[in-house]
Amino acid sequence: MTRTIAEINEKIRKGQAVVVTAEEVIDLAEKKGVAKAAQEVDVVTTGTFSPMCGSGAFFNVGHSKPRIKIGGGRAYLNDVPVYTGIAAVDIFIGATAIPDDDPRNRVHPGPFNYGGGHVIEELVAGRDIRLEVTAYGTDCYPRKRLQTWINLKDINEAVLFNIRNAYQNYNVGVNVSDNTIYTYMGVLKPNLGNANYSTAGQLSPLFNDPYYKTIGIGTKIFLGGGIGYVSWHGTQHNPDVLRSDNGVPRRGAATLAVIGDLKQMSPRWLVGTSMLGYGATLSVGIGVPIPILSEEILRYTTVKDEEIFAPVVDYSEAYPGRSSEILGEVSYGELKSGKILIQEKEVPTASLSSYPRAVEIANTLKEWIMKGEFLLTEPVAPLPGVEAGITFKPLNERPIEDNRRI
Amino acid sequence: MAISKRVVLHFPSRLVEQPIIYKLVKDYNLVLNILKASVTPKEEGLLILELSGAREDYDRGIQYLTDIGVRIQSLGQNIMRNDARCTHCGACVVICPTGALTLDPKTRMVNFHEDKCTACELCVLACPPRAMEVHF
Missing domain, CATH: 3.30.70.20 (Alpha-Beta Plaits)
Incomplete structure (x- = not known):
């Protein structure tokens, strides 16, 4: 059995495509067998909704009269500093940026109530945002100061461009020390008080296409409630890791860089997020459709929580010290049962990734496709796979000697 | 009939220096467990209590608190x-x-x-x- 994306799109246009979510396909394949299921199903939809720090947005705010060159100056959106080192009125806000006067961790753990992710959420919600700029002034851009309200609908472009999202697997964070720690994996209580994980498991996009046989550059996706595209492989993309027999990585592996027009997205799927004692970020909703081009592709989408394993990592010493030591491996089935066994201790689990929201994304994408509103795209280039020879490099420091100053 | 309820008490500043909790125990025969307390002299005080006792004593105790000017909220509202x-x-x-x-x-x-x-x-x-x- 084989089919092409063009054939699937033809069925979508006619409203005849058979679409199921990555959850539904598990039962379907169990009942009917993989071969039969592959014949019936055209598309499997996936979803994930998690804090994703590698997120941000570019804006072109338009030219003031007289003009101001924000580029090379300093600019803030609701007191959150934005990156200005590009063209005159283009700026970039990163999800983890925080106001200059945020108390940070001076009183530990700092709350990090507001940052770049929250600005993005508020913009998408249609709220007015304060833009404040100081610039150096040039002959063609004479102005040195600007303070104005801006609104998403009034600016030229607003592009969500996330350089690393949708991690294919992730650590389970625990704490073996005697004190509570505050991490990007949430609050971790002492002496293995809890174990936090952060993927949607069987619904997560890259678990359902473990070797990137369909997802590539140019793949059209659900992004932040609207439409987006896979623009590149994400940073730290590292496909050549330990894998199970079903092909699913047992460690953090592939990542996606994604892009889309912020103006058609929704604050339900881009949520400003605060990690106590760690920082501000953005929770992002992503859903990827997987075209069932062959029986093999369908088989990958039938992966279930019990068959996906993640490493348990201590965030009190091993992680900060960049030790590769793990405390064991657990399946998402075990994680979702509410407790796991680590070093013979029963440890309660919690998720940072919202499974109900992942289900909602997969269902929304399914509806879009079934209604004929969402056609699939052919990737223009594949993501680097296992064979690409990528290694995940650490930063090996080289001391800078005084006599080497330029 | 015995009753056990969690309540939030807001004390106006004039009551902060009075032994109100003592009275709940002594005069109204109530068992109490303090879940949270925030009392600053000359400002409003806040106390979260689990109050248990006979229904009649509980009602009289709540009436006493209301009469002297303590504002009472049930915990779920907070x-x-x-x-x-x-x-x-x-x-x-x-x-x-x-x-x-x-x-x-x-x-x-x-x-x-x-x-x-x-x-x-x-x-x-x-x-x-x-x-x-x-x-x-």
């Missing part, structure tokens, strides 16, 4: 979940010490059982989208 912000990730369920926040194993949605909440507020800052709000 910690609220902003449902528009909750994403049901579940980060709170391992933080809540009383089992007031639990995950439904079927839907994987987070349930908030207000009757089990002791208003310790641990969830408030541990919630990534900041959906848990304090309304004292």
Whole structure:
């Protein structure tokens, strides 16, 4: 059995495509067998909704009269500093940026109530945002100061461009020390008080296409409630890791860089997020459709929580010290049962990734496709796979000697 | 009939220096467990109590508190979940010490059982989208 994306799109246009979510396909394949299921199903939809720090947005705010060159100056959106080192009125806000006067961790753990992710959420919600700029002034851009309200609908472009999202697997964070720690994996209580994980498991996009046989550059996706595209492989993309027999990585592996027009997205799927004692970020909703081009592709989408394993990592010493030591491996089935066994201790689990929201994304994408509103795209280039020879490099420091100053 | 309830007491500043809790025990025969207290001299005081005793004593005790000017709220009204912000990730369920926040194993949605909440507020800052709000 084989089919092409063009054939699937033809069925979508006619409203005849058979679409199921990555959850539904598990039962379907169990009942009917993989071969039969592959014949019936055209598309499997996936979803994930998690804090994703590698997120941000570019804006072109338009030219003031007289003009101001924000580029090379300093600019803030609701007191959150934005990156200005590009063209005159283009700026970039990163999800983890925080106001200059945020108390940070001076009183530990700092709350990090507001940052770049929250600005993005508020913009998408249609709220007015304060833009404040100081610039150096040039002959063609004479102005040195600007303070104005801006609104998403009034600016030229607003592009969500996330350089690393949708991690294919992730650590389970625990704490073996005697004190509570505050991490990007949430609050971790002492002496293995809890174990936090952060993927949607069987619904997560890259678990359902473990070797990137369909997802590539140019793949059209659900992004932040609207439409987006896979623009590149994400940073730290590292496909050549330990894998199970079903092909699913047992460690953090592939990542996606994604892009889309912020103006058609929704604050339900881009949520400003605060990690106590760690920082501000953005929770992002992503859903990827997987075209069932062959029986093999369908088989990958039938992966279930019990068959996906993640490493348990201590965030009190091993992680900060960049030790590769793990405390064991657990399946998402075990994680979702509410407790796991680590070093013979029963440890309660919690998720940072919202499974109900992942289900909602997969269902929304399914509806879009079934209604004929969402056609699939052919990737223009594949993501680097296992064979690409990528290694995940650490930063090996080289001391800078005084006599080497330029 | 015995009764046990969790209540939030707001004391106006004029009452802060009076031994009101002593009276609840001595004159109204109530058993109490202090869950949270914030008393600053010359300012409003706040006390979260679990009050137990005979129904009649409990009612008389509450009447006494009301008469002297203590404002009484039931506990469930104080910690609220902003449902528009909750994403049901579940980060709170391992933080809540009383089992007031639990995950439904079927839907994987987070349930908030207000009757089990002791208003310790641990969830408030541990919630990534900041959906848990304090309304004292």
